[in-house]
Amino acid sequence: MIDESYNAVKSDFITALRIIYREGLSDAFAHLSARSNDGNEMMFMPRKSPALVQRDELFFVDLDRPVPQSALHQAIYKTRADVKAVFHFHSPAVVLLSVVGQSIRPMHNYSAIFYQGVPLYTGTGQVESPARAGEMAKLLGDAKALMLRGHGAVVVGQSIREVCMLALFLEESARLLTEAMRIGTPMFMERDEAEKISKRTFKPTSVERAWEHFAAKCTE
Amino acid sequence: MIDESYNAVKSDFITALRIIYREGLSDAFAHLSARSNDGNEMMFMPRKSPALVQRDELFFVDLDRPVPQSALHQAIYKTRADVKAVFHFHSPAVVLLSVVGQSIRPMHNYSAIFYQGVPLYTGTGQVESPARAGEMAKLLGDAKALMLRGHGAVVVGQSIREVCMLALFLEESARLLTEAMRIGTPMFMERDEAEKISKRTFKPTSVERAWEHFAAKCTE
Amino acid sequence: MIDESYNAVKSDFITALRIIYREGLSDAFAHLSARSNDGNEMMFMPRKSPALVQRDELFFVDLDRPVPQSALHQAIYKTRADVKAVFHFHSPAVVLLSVVGQSIRPMHNYSAIFYQGVPLYTGTGQVESPARAGEMAKLLGDAKALMLRGHGAVVVGQSIREVCMLALFLEESARLLTEAMRIGTPMFMERDEAEKISKRTFKPTSVERAWEHFAAKCTE
Amino acid sequence: MIDESYNAVKSDFITALRIIYREGLSDAFAHLSARSNDGNEMMFMPRKSPALVQRDELFFVDLDRPVPQSALHQAIYKTRADVKAVFHFHSPAVVLLSVVGQSIRPMHNYSAIFYQGVPLYTGTGQVESPARAGEMAKLLGDAKALMLRGHGAVVVGQSIREVCMLALFLEESARLLTEAMRIGTPMFMERDEAEKISKRTFKPTSVERAWEHFAAKCTE
Numbered sequence: 001m002i003d004e005s006y007n008a009v010k011s012d013f014i015t016a017l018r019i020i021y022r023e024g025l026s027d028a029f030a031h032l033s034a035r036s037n038d039g040n041e042m043m044f045m046p047r048k049s050p051a052l053v054q055r056d057e058l059f060f061v062d063l064d065r066p067v068p069q070s071a072l073h074q075a076i077y078k079t080r081a082d083v084k085a086v087f088h089f090h091s092p093a094v095v096l097l098s099v100v101g102q103s104i105r106p107m108h109n110y111s112a113i114f115y116q117g118v119p120l121y122t123g124t125g126q127v128e129s130p131a132r133a134g135e136m137a138k139l140l141g142d143a144k145a146l147m148l149r150g151h152g153a154v155v156v157g158q159s160i161r162e163v164c165m166l167a168l169f170l171e172e173s174a175r176l177l178t179e180a181m182r183i184g185t186p187m188f189m190e191r192d193e194a195e196k197i198s199k200r201t202f203k204p205t206s207v208e209r210a211w212e213h214f215a216a217k218c219t220e
Numbered sequence: 221m222i223d224e225s226y227n228a229v230k231s232d233f234i235t236a237l238r239i240i241y242r243e244g245l246s247d248a249f250a251h252l253s254a255r256s257n258d259g260n261e262m263m264f265m266p267r268k269s270p271a272l273v274q275r276d277e278l279f280f281v282d283l284d285r286p287v288p289q290s291a292l293h294q295a296i297y298k299t300r301a302d303v304k305a306v307f308h309f310h311s312p313a314v315v316l317l318s319v320v321g322q323s324i325r326p327m328h329n330y331s332a333i334f335y336q337g338v339p340l341y342t343g344t345g346q347v348e349s350p351a352r353a354g355e356m357a358k359l360l361g362d363a364k365a366l367m368l369r370g371h372g373a374v375v376v377g378q379s380i381r382e383v384c385m386l387a388l389f390l391e392e393s394a395r396l397l398t399e400a401m402r403i404g405t406p407m408f409m410e411r412d413e414a415e416k417i418s419k420r421t422f423k424p425t426s427v428e429r430a431w432e433h434f435a436a437k438c439t440e
Numbered sequence: 441m442i443d444e445s446y447n448a449v450k451s452d453f454i455t456a457l458r459i460i461y462r463e464g465l466s467d468a469f470a471h472l473s474a475r476s477n478d479g480n481e482m483m484f485m486p487r488k489s490p491a492l493v494q495r496d497e498l499f500f501v502d503l504d505r506p507v508p509q510s511a512l513h514q515a516i517y518k519t520r521a522d523v524k525a526v527f528h529f530h531s532p533a534v535v536l537l538s539v540v541g542q543s544i545r546p547m548h549n550y551s552a553i554f555y556q557g558v559p560l561y562t563g564t565g566q567v568e569s570p571a572r573a574g575e576m577a578k579l580l581g582d583a584k585a586l587m588l589r590g591h592g593a594v595v596v597g598q599s600i601r602e603v604c605m606l607a608l609f610l611e612e613s614a615r616l617l618t619e620a621m622r623i624g625t626p627m628f629m630e631r632d633e634a635e636k637i638s639k640r641t642f643k644p645t646s647v648e649r650a651w652e653h654f655a656a657k658c659t660e
Numbered sequence: 661m662i663d664e665s666y667n668a669v670k671s672d673f674i675t676a677l678r679i680i681y682r683e684g685l686s687d688a689f690a691h692l693s694a695r696s697n698d699g700n701e702m703m704f705m706p707r708k709s710p711a712l713v714q715r716d717e718l719f720f721v722d723l724d725r726p727v728p729q730s731a732l733h734q735a736i737y738k739t740r741a742d743v744k745a746v747f748h749f750h751s752p753a754v755v756l757l758s759v760v761g762q763s764i765r766p767m768h769n770y771s772a773i774f775y776q777g778v779p780l781y782t783g784t785g786q787v788e789s790p791a792r793a794g795e796m797a798k799l800l801g802d803a804k805a806l807m808l809r810g811h812g813a814v815v816v817g818q819s820i821r822e823v824c825m826l827a828l829f830l831e832e833s834a835r836l837l838t839e840a841m842r843i844g845t846p847m848f849m850e851r852d853e854a855e856k857i858s859k860r861t862f863k864p865t866s867v868e869r870a871w872e873h874f875a876a877k878c879t880e
Contacts, residue, residue, distance in 0.1 A: 028653035029646075047645070049653035090549065096616060099547045100624035107319045108370035109310065109346075124633050126549075126640055149627065150548035176316060181623045182842075183401045184320035187369065193344050200346055205267070206249075213248035213269035327759045328810035329750065329786075396756060402622075403841045404760035407809065413784050420786055425707070426689075433688035433709035468873035469866075487865075489873035530769065536836060539767045540844035564853050566769075566860055589847065590768035621843045 006043070009034055009160065010055050013043060016164040017050035018218040020089060025171055026050050030089040033073040034160050036060060042073055042086075071133035076156060079137040083156040087163040090152035093174035098149045104173045106194035107186055111173035113166070113202045115194035116143045124150055145170050161211045168214070226263070229254055229380065230275050233263060236384040237270035238438040240309060245391055246270050250309040253293040254380050256280060262293055262306075291353035296376060299357040303376045307383040310372035313394035318369045324393045326414035327406055331393035333386070333422045335414035336363045344370055365390050381431045388434070446483070449474055449600065450495050453483060456604040457490035458658040460529060465611055466490050470529040473513040474600050476500060482513055482526075511573035516596060519577040523596040527603040530592035533614035538589045544613045546634035547626055551613035553606070553642045555634035556583045564590055585610050601651045608654070666703070669694055669820065670715050673703060676824040677710035678878040680749060685831055686710050690749040693733040694820050696720060702733055702746075731793035736816060739797040743816045747823040750812035753834035758809045764833045766854035767846055771833035773826070773862045775854035776803045784810055805830050821871045828874070 013034060020026050028049040033042040041060045045053050047068050061067050063074045073086045097103065104111055104118040119139045127133050136154075140146040144166055145155045155166040180186040189197070233254060240246050248269040253262040261280045265273050267288050281287050283294045293306045317323065324331055324338040339359045347353050356374075360366040364386055365375045375386040400406040409417070453474060460466050468489040473482040481500045485493050487508050501507050503514045513526045537543065544551055544558040559579045567573050576594075580586040584606055585595045595606040620626040629637070673694060680686050688709040693702040701720045705713050707728050721727050723734045733746045757763065764771055764778040779799045787793050796814075800806040804826055805815045815826040840846040849857070 028650040047649060049649060049656070051653055052656055092616075095548050096619050096623075099616065099620050099626050101627055102624070108315050112370075122627075124629050124637070126637065128640075150552075150629070176312075176319065178619070178623055179316050179398070180319050183316075183398055184322070186319050187321055187342075189344050189370070197344070197346065200348075209267060209269060210248040213271055216269070216272055328755050332810075396752075396759065399756050399838065400759050403756075403838055404762070406759050407761055407782075409784050409810070417784070417786065420788070429707060429709060430688040433711055436709070436712055468870040487869060489869065489876070491873055492876055532836075535768050536839050536843075539836065539840050539846050541847055542844070562847075564849050564857070566857065568860075590772075590849070618839070618843055 005037070009043065010058055012160040013045070013058060014053065014055050015215050015218065016087070016160050017045070017053055019164055019214045020087070020167060021049070021051040022218050023168055023171075023214065025089050025091040025167055030087070031069045031073070032085070032087050032160065032163070033070075033077075034085045035077055035083065039081075042070075042077055044070060044073070066130070069127075071130050072127045072136055072154060075130065075133035075137035076140065076154070079134075080140070080142075080156060082158075084158050085160045085163040086154060086156050087167050088152065088154045089167055091167070091171040091174070093171050093178055094147060094153045095150065096178050097174045098147050098151070098153075101149075102177070102181075103147050104145070104170065104177060105186075106189040106191070106197075107173075107180065108176060109197060109201055110169040111176065112189060112194035112197040113169055114144055114173065115191050115198050116141075118143060118145045118147055118153075118170070120147045120149060122149045126151070162207055164214075165207050165210050168210075225257070229263065230278055232380040233265075233278060234273065234275050235435050235438065236307070236380050237265070237273055239384055239434045240307070240387060241269070241271040242438050243388055243391075243434065245309050245311040245387055250307070251289045251293070252305070252307050252380070252383070253290075253297075254305045255297055255303065259301075262290075262297055264290060264293070286350070289347075291350050292347045292356055292374060295350065295353035295357035296360065296374070299354075300360070300362075300376060302378075304378050305380045305383040306374060306376050307387050308372065308374045309387055311387070311391040311394070313391050313398055314367060314373045315370065316398050317394045318367050318371070318373075321369075322397070322401075323367050324365070324390065324397060325406075326409040326411070326417075327393075327400065328396060329417060329421055330389040331396065332409060332414035332417040333389055334364055334393065335411050335418050338363060338365045338367055338373075338390070340367045340369060342369045346371070382427055384434070385427050385430050388430075445477070449483065450498055452600040453485075453498060454493065454495050455655050455658065456527070456600050457485070457493055459604055459654045460527070460607060461489070461491040462658050463608055463611075463654065465529050465531040465607055470527070471509045471513070472525070472527050472600070472603070473510075473517075474525045475517055475523065479521075482510075482517055484510060484513070506570070509567075511570050512567045512576055512594060515570065515573035515577035516580065516594070519574075520580070520582075520596060522598075524598050525600045525603040526594060526596050527607050528592065528594045529607055531607070531611040531614070533611050533618055534587060534593045535590065536618050537614045538587050538591070538593075541589075542617070542621075543587050544585070544610065544617060545626075546629040546631070546637075547613075547620065548616060549637060549641055550609040551616065552629060552634035552637040553609055554584055554613065555631050555638050556581075558583060558585045558587055558593075558610070560587045560589060562589045566591070602647055604654075605647050605650050608650075665697065669703065670718055672820040673705070673718060674713065674715050675875050675878065676747070676820050677705070677713055679824055679874045680747070680827060681709070681711040682878050683828055683831075683874065685749050685751040685827055690747070691729045691733070692745070692747050692820070692823070693730075693737075694745045695737055695743065699741075702730075702737055704730060704733070726790070729787075731790050732787045732796055732814060735790065735793035735797035736800065736814070739794075740800070740802075740816060742818075744818050745820045745823040746814060746816050747827050748812065748814045749827055751827070751831040751834070753831050753838055754807060754813045755810065756838050757834045758807050758811070758813075761809075762837070762841075763807050764805070764830065764837060765846075766849040766851070766857075767833075767840065768836060769857060769861055770829040771836065772849060772854035772857040773829055774804055774833065775851050775858050778803060778805045778807055778813075778830070780807045780809060782809045786811070822867055824874075825867050825870050828870075
């Protein structure tokens with residue numbers, strides 16, 4: 001199933017893992033996936049650090065066969081036909097915000113991108129089972145991101161590049177909110193203001209600009 | 221319009237972008253400009269990361285022709301005849317301070333440089349239009365810096381080197397204030413004390429010393 | 441006593457010291473030890489920075505002969521027959537948590553690993569004497585870690601790799617808790633929830649995955 | 661006056677500047693000095709970044725002749741016959757602690773070293789004049805360090821290596837205290853406990869161990 005037509009996807013897959021590592025969003029544990037062209041499978045990675053996974057270790061798995069760490073990814077692809085890539089990670093500010101029972105709210109350019117809201121799954125522990133993964137996918141709804149208490153987050157999007165940037169922006173938004181909560185009452189935006197900003201700033205050209213920036217840092 | 225007489229300006233332009241990136245004041249998004257010798261145009265940069273823009277990509281634009289991201293720069297050059305360079309960026313502590321509705325006040329050597337005050341534009345969103353850019357330029361008044369809620373800041377000065385240092389000092393001042401607000405009641409300075417310190421410490425020789433330091437770090 | 445059968449242990453010993461340094465858990469002061477195969481001695485390091493100790497400087501010492509910094513290690517090996525490696529270090533968040541009289545409680549995947557609790561020794565000062573080391577070993581009980589007020593922590597485990605990861609996870613857990621205490625009331629886990637998560641996530645394969653990740657960073 | 665007998669001192673002088681820069685205690689501004697062998701002069705540095713000053717730029721100045729930034733150093737050498745080296749710097753946590761009107765108190769191994777207390781000079785602004793430098797030297801008394809509100813600190817000791825380590829330990833102590841103030845009531849030590857710890861841990865051998873560690877980092 002992995003043939004030449006996936007060369008560019010595989011390159012983006014590895015680069016996204018390196019960006020996430022380099023920007024401090026993962027240590028040895030984080031999992032990325034990308035939907036196959038026919039829609040029925042996903043490209044996935046072995047149980048290795050995002051800093052170390054190699055291109056030829058990527059593999060395809062269909063949306064029903066369980067492999068380690070696959071359940072949440074599969075549940076989302078089945079629930080959300082629009083989603084082409086999924087990233088699950090455990091970044092510091094996201095975990096921090098989750099353990100005080102809060103979630104992202106729009107305050108600045110990056111947090112505005114999540115104007116649909118970011119649901120917080122308040123159960124503890126791992127994904128553990130396809131049934132639990134299904135609950136989480138349901139809670140995600142039509143949002144771009146879901147937070148998991150004491151665990152991390154998942155972001156979904158149209159491409160590996162988009163989910164990679166959404167992961168960075170979610171962590172940055174969580175960092176800003178946790179900092180702001182310490183020193184005063186943050187000035188949040190209304191949903192319509194946030195949506196308007198998102199539509200001006202979160203465009204394919206800006207995703208490309210940001211991707212080019214972070215990918216270049218990985219080769220410094 | 222870009223000829224040999226701009227060689228030194230172009231070098232400083234690129235170095236300033238690298239400093240801002242290296243010091244953590246920008247990711248892929250920040251825009252610098254410098255007024256042309258005849259005063260009627262500005263040297264500007266394409267829509268690329270400050271870490272990646274190349275010298276031969278710089279271009280001149282007059283103060284009325286709209287190009288992407290140019291409106292705020294143009295509005296300031298038209299309002300402030302004394303200004304030779306403008307830097308617009310979205311650094312973490314500046315954004316943080318802005319979303320709790322506060323601005324810089326003099327507390328230490330660097331914040332004293334902003335003794336004229338740093339107005340905070342409390343509207344949300346992007347610059348969006350020349351009219352809005354004009355409002356922002358008006359709010360800047362005769363100050364050295366303006367903060368934009370949930371967005372970032374703009375600093376103005378006599379040279380690229382000066383605005384680059386002002387950007388670093390503004391972020392450092394915002395960081396100090398947000399930290400101090402968490403642990404007690406900061407001891408602010410009176411305006412005249414701050415002005416006196418600024419006149420002793422923020423001189424061309426100290427801008428040169430700081431520039432030499434930060435420029436050297438970029439080539440490490 | 442150091443012969444070829446210890447080649448792998450010596451390699452892990454040096455790598456663990458480099459990881460601890462590289463991840464910011466030590467400056468010049470931290471001490472690792474590993475129990476000998478016959479159980480009656482421990483491999484130890486000279487009084488040098490973890491960043492600088494060399495493989496051929498490692499030595500064995502029996503569990504009664506005092507050498508600098510050895511008392512706490514020896515007391516633990518004598519009290520805890522199950523322990524094969526001990527790490528004593530002074531990482532920033534652990535010290536911070538200790539000076540406000542708090543200790544780790546399970547909140548997320550990593551802190552759940554310490555579901556047995558992490559006792560806090562509230563006396564001030566150094567280990568100083570075998571008698572004091574004995575008190576500390578007694579307070580450790582059957583836990584994986586002990587915190588020392590204004591001083592640091594000690595972690596114990598089945599191998600050098602395991603104690604190295606426990607040190608990283610303890611510091612990360614302390615960092616998360618100190619951050620969470622600033623912004624709200626953390627949602628802790630019950631002990632049985634934490635134990636369940638620990639048993640799912642803190643397995644030899646995940647220790648290996650994490651070790652591979654952090655060891656690779658040291659050679660970047 | 662600079663002859664071969666100062667070769668080792670000059671090497672330590674430059675290494676100390678690089679350490680201070682590398683550890684984040686200075687940007688372009690910080691000044692070190694060392695008393696001459698006959699006691700009547702001090703080795704000093706030009707107005708350049710600690711990251712950039714070169715060995716052959718060091719010079720001697722007597723204790724009465726004013727050169728830029730020399731007044732505080734000279735006043736201390738005249739007041740404190742025991743002092744062989746002085747370091748003046750503007751590190752982030754020290755500045756932060758100073759602007760909320762607090763100073764270091766013993767809480768952990770490093771802060772215990774400052775058991776004599778660290779006076780805080782609450783006037784604003786620069787040293788400005790020999791008279792003001794004299795006031796500051798008087799306030800220092802027999803302590804190891806003095807903090808200057810909104811400005812920085814000065815540390816004094818028996819050698820360049822000792823003041824370099826004291827600078828690192830002062831900043832680390834300030835960082836710990838500012839963090840602890842945010843999350844609870846720090847458990848301070850009594851002066852006699854702190855003095856006892858200091859006498860056990862802050863010895864020439866431990867200064868050497870720490871110096872070796874930090875000096876090695878500068879050549880990585």
